[in-house]
Amino acid sequence: MYFFGCFFSLFTNYAQAYIDPSAVTYVIQAVASVLIALGAAFTIFHHKILAFFKKSKKKDEKEEDTIEFKDVEK
Numbered sequence: 001m002y003f004f005g006c007f008f009s010l011f012t013n014y015a016q017a018y019i020d021p022s023a024v025t026y027v028i029q030a031v032a033s034v035l036i037a038l039g040a041a042f043t044i045f046h047h048k049i050l051a052f053f054k055k056s057k058k059k060d061e062k063e064e065d066t067i068e069f070k071d072v073e074k
Helices: 002-010 021-065
Strands: none
């Protein structure tokens, strides 16, 4: 980190440039869309993972509650 700070402070060129406000808006839109997409993907996979564990937990509880009458004669 120190190396990059020294490098950029010593070897920078000053540019007479203008950043258009619409370009900044475009960058903000791109960053916001990436964050929203990541949030949606996290939410979907989070729900799928929770549903998987709840389903397997219900199967285990269901198997424990089931009484088998194999040894009883009719």
